[in-house]
Structure formats: structure tokens, C-alpha cells
Amino acid sequence: MTGQRSITETEKLVQGRLGGIAIRHEQMAVVANIHRAAAAVRQHLENSVLRDVDLTWTGFVVLWVIWIWGESESRQVAEEAGISKGTLTGVSRTLVSRGLIARSEHAGDRRLVLLGLTSRGEELMRRVFPDFNAEEAFVAERLTPEECLTTADALRRIVRQVEEHGEERRLHLLGGARPAPRRSGRRPKA
Amino acid sequence: MTGQRSITETEKLVQGRLGGIAIRHEQMAVVANIHRAAAAVRQHLENSVLRDVDLTWTGFVVLWVIWIWGESESRQVAEEAGISKGTLTGVSRTLVSRGLIARSEHAGDRRLVLLGLTSRGEELMRRVFPDFNAEEAFVAERLTPEECLTTADALRRIVRQVEEHGEERRLHLLGGARPAPRRSGRRPKA
DNA sequence: CCTATTTTGTTTGGAGCCAAACGATATATC
DNA sequence: GATATATCGTTTGGCTCCAAACAAAATAGG
Numbered sequence: 001m002t003g004q005r006s007i008t009e010t011e012k013l014v015q016g017r018l019g020g021i022a023i024r025h026e027q028m029a030v031v032a033n034i035h036r037a038a039a040a041v042r043q044h045l046e047n048s049v050l051r052d053v054d055l056t057w058t059g060f061v062v063l064w065v066i067w068i069w070g071e072s073e074s075r076q077v078a079e080e081a082g083i084s085k086g087t088l089t090g091v092s093r094t095l096v097s098r099g100l101i102a103r104s105e106h107a108g109d110r111r112l113v114l115l116g117l118t119s120r121g122e123e124l125m126r127r128v129f130p131d132f133n134a135e136e137a138f139v140a141e142r143l144t145p146e147e148c149l150t151t152a153d154a155l156r157r158i159v160r161q162v163e164e165h166g167e168e169r170r171l172h173l174l175g176g177a178r179p180a181p182r183r184s185g186r187r188p189k190a
Numbered sequence: 191m192t193g194q195r196s197i198t199e200t201e202k203l204v205q206g207r208l209g210g211i212a213i214r215h216e217q218m219a220v221v222a223n224i225h226r227a228a229a230a231v232r233q234h235l236e237n238s239v240l241r242d243v244d245l246t247w248t249g250f251v252v253l254w255v256i257w258i259w260g261e262s263e264s265r266q267v268a269e270e271a272g273i274s275k276g277t278l279t280g281v282s283r284t285l286v287s288r289g290l291i292a293r294s295e296h297a298g299d300r301r302l303v304l305l306g307l308t309s310r311g312e313e314l315m316r317r318v319f320p321d322f323n324a325e326e327a328f329v330a331e332r333l334t335p336e337e338c339l340t341t342a343d344a345l346r347r348i349v350r351q352v353e354e355h356g357e358e359r360r361l362h363l364l365g366g367a368r369p370a371p372r373r374s375g376r377r378p379k380a
Numbered sequence: 381c382c383t384a385t386t387t388t389g390t391t392t393g394g395a396g397c398c399a400a401a402c403g404a405t406a407t408a409t410c
Numbered sequence: 411g412a413t414a415t416a417t418c419g420t421t422t423g424g425c426t427c428c429a430a431a432c433a434a435a436a437t438a439g440g
Contacts (some may be wrong), residue, residue: 010258014258017273017318017319018316018319018408021320023319023320024324024330026335026336026342027327027335028326028387029340029342031231032337033342034193034345035228035231035232036272036345036346037228038224038225039230040353041348042351044360045325046428048377052371054373056373070433074419082225083396084397084416086398086400086417088419089420090395090397091395092273094395109417111418112419126207130211134214136217138359139217139218139351139352140214140216140221142311143220143348146352147344148220149216149220150340151223151341152219154337155220155224155226155341156223156226158230158329158330158333158366159223160232160332161329161331163230166230169238169316169328173239179237180244181400184425185398185399185401185423186396186399186401187401187423190295261386262390265387270419273428274427275390276389277426278389280425280426280427297389300388300434300435300436301388301436302388302389303389349403364388373393374394374395374427374428375430376398377392378430
């Protein structure tokens with residue numbers, strides 16, 4: 001820890017706006033920077049490696065999951081890729097149309113859909129992944145490998161916290177009331 | 191650093207797929223976890239605090255920026271909020287229609303648009319921000335304040351690296367060729 | 381002046397994204 | 411076996427998001 005503990009410009013302004021109500025500025029700082037970093041990294045990759053091979057970020061992530069884990073059930077791919085199953089339906093449709101993945105039925109359970117790479121998809125990943133990883137290294141250039149690992153670990157703890165206690169927390173916040181309806185989304189037929 | 195240096199399951203699988211080509215797994219780990227964490231945090235906040243007041247993540251961020259920095263020019267708001275100016279046009283339209291912000295013209299330069307909070311917007315932020323910050327604290331519960339700061343600092347270095355060297359790097363990668371066209375987006379008239 | 385060039389915010393087109401509703405299938409309980 | 415309940419992937423509706431094209435306005439260089 002090399003200092004940098006002082007309240008930043010932004011935090012002073014926030015304090016001013018709130019008129020003395022205490023805020024947790026360290027936690028505010030991580031959350032804000034997680035999103036800045038995510039956007040910056042994603043944009044860099046979309047505009048370099050992925051643009052060249054005409055893949056979106058999400059498309060790449062889905063391919064990657066299937067590549068690494070082999071032919072898998074839809075729900076697992078969505079879970080691992082961090083997108084909803086509804087989103088996966090659209091993304092996988094695109095990838096199928098481009099000949100990168102193929103759908104097949106599950107023998108025992110006819111509700112399930114299996115997604116696997118085609119040989120074209122496999123070739124693509126073998127070619128693109130090293131370039132992708134080189135850009136990951138580029139964006140993390142100012143961090144030592146050790147710092148990468150400690151940072152990754154800290155982020156993983158945030159993910160776990162939300163995964164393990166998020167729902168419970170949201171229910172607690174509502175205090176028995178039912179959640180506000182979402183602005184967008186499908187409506188009941190009746 | 192408490193160890194955890196061993197190659198994880200996923201990384202072993204990646205190595206297998208690549209047949210021995212070296213990859214930078216520490217950097218891969220940060221990048222992957224940045225995105226997991228960003229998605230988890232965003233979803234938690236959208237489904238708790240923001241849902242109740244009918245704000246999207248981006249809508250909240252835009253309001254926040256204007257709240258903290260005061261009435262500002264559009265381009266600055268977009269920059270600070272981390273969204274494109276095109277996106278801001280849509281988001282600010284929504285916020286204006288809900289009476290939370292107001293647009294005004296710049297006296298000296300007629301190209302500019304100023305965005306400022308209405309009193310309704312200001313009230314909302316004073317009420318919502320403490321709750322928002324409480325959830326930031328919740329998601330970061332497994333990190334000490336010091337860990338929050340070091341993590342935030344590491345992420346900031348990633349953002350700076352991309353901001354300061356990203357474009358140059360992308361040009362270098364192209365090696366003189368012009369960038370591939372984007373799949374979506376407006377087409378020339380002719 | 382007058383013609384580039386630059387800089388603003390807006391429009392546009394295609395894709396992503398989620399939650400809830402939904403239909404089809406599978407499982408549990410009687 | 412019927413009937414309820416759970417789970418799968420898909421559809422739907424509304425919003426986010428970006429980059430490039432664009433029009434309007436400002437600035438630069440003669």
C-alpha cells in the first residue's frame with residue numbers, strides 16, 4: 001500500500017452533496033473502477049482482435065466457453081458465459097448461421113439443446129485466442145503477474161458475495177413487499 | 191499474497207486446447223474476473239435499489255455525474271459516464287421526459303448542450319445515493335477497505351493503459367491496413 | 381471574406397441484454 | 411395414469427450500446 005488514501009476530488013464533492021452523511025468511499029471506488037475497466041477492456045478488444053474476425057464480445061465469450069468445456073448444454077453455456085438464456089438463444093443463432101457452432105439434441109431429455117463447435121469454429125478459436133490473450137496482456141501491462149492474481153482474487157470475492165448472498169439481500173431490502181415490476185419485458189396474455 | 195498460484199482447472203483446459211502454446215494466465219484471470227464482477231454488481235444494483243426508483247444503471251450513472259459535477263456539457267457527461275455521445279442522447283431524452291434533468295443552451299457556442307438536474311432530480315439523488323452506496327458496501331463486504339483501494343488502483347492502471355496507449359496499439363496491430371468495417375451501424379447515403 | 385477542417389450533438393442500424401411469459405417435456409405424488 | 415410441479419430453451423418488449431454518417435456551428439489559414 002503506497003498511500004493514495006486521501007479523499008479524491010470526486011469524493012469531496014460527494015460529501016458536499018450529501019451534507020455530512022457518511023459514505024463508504026473505498027467501496028464506492030472499487031465499484032466505479034470495476035465498470036470503467038470492464039468497459040475499457042471490452043472496447044479495446046472489440047475494436048482490435050474481435051473486429052478483424054467479425055465477432056462481438058459476447059459471441060467470442062460463448063465460443064470460448066464451448067471451446068474450453070466441449071459440447072455442452074445451453075443452460076451451462078449461458079451460466080458460464082455470464083449471460084441469460086434468452087440472450088444465448090439470439091447469440092447462438094448468429095453463431096450457427098455463421099457456421100461456427102452446431103446444435104444437437106440430447107438423447108435422454110428432449111428439452112435440452114447441446115452446443116458444440118464446428119471444425120470451422122475450432123480453427124477460428126485456435127487462431128484467434130492467442131491474439132486475444134496478447135491483448136489481455138497489453139491491457140494489464142502496468143500490473144505485475146502477482147498484482148493480476150491478487151486483483152483477480154479480490155474480484156472473485158465480490159462475485160461470490162453477490163452469488164451467495166445477493167438474492168437473500170434483495171429480499172431483505174424489500175422487507176416482504178413484492179418487487180417493483182420491470183419497465184421492459186413480456187406482459188401476461190390476459 | 192497467500193499462494194493460489196496453482197494453475198486452475200480452466201487454465202489447464204486452455205493449455206490443452208492450445209497444444210503447448212504459451213498463454214499469459216494471470217492477465218487472462220484479471221480480465222475474466224473484471225467482467226464477471228461488473229456484471230454481478232450491476233445486476234444486483236439494478237434489481238434492488240434502482241428497480242425501486244425505476245432507473246437503469248446507465249440512467250443512474252448519468253444522473254450521478256450531473257449531480258456531482260453540476261450542470262455540464264453533454265460531451266463531458268458522456269465522457270465521465272463512460273458512454274458514447276450517441277447513447278447519451280437517448281438516455282438524456284428519457285431522463286428529461288421523466289423530469290429529472292433539463293437541457294439548456296450554451297450562451298457562447300450554439301453547438302453545445304448543457305445538462306443539469308431539476309429539483310426533482312436532485313431530491314431523487316439525495317434520497318437514492320445513500321442506498322446505492324450501501325449496496326456497494328454490501329458487494330464489497332468480503333474486502334477490507336485497504337483491499338478495496340488497492341483493487342481500485344489496479345483497475346485504474348488498466349483504464350489508463352488503454353486510454354493512453356490503446357489507440358496507438360490498435361493502429362500498430364493493423365500495420366497500415368484500414369480497420370474492418372463494423373457489422374452494425376449507419377451506412378453512407380450513396 | 382472564403383474555403384477547409386474540426387468539433388458538437390443527433391440519427392441510424394444492427395446487435396446485446398434481461399426478466400417474465402410461454403410451450404414442451406420431464407419428474408413427483410397420489 | 412392422472413395431475414401438479416419443475417425445468418428447459420424460446421419469444422417478447424423495452425431498453426442499452428456503439429460507431430459511423432450526418433447537419434450545424436465554430437475555427438483556421440489563406
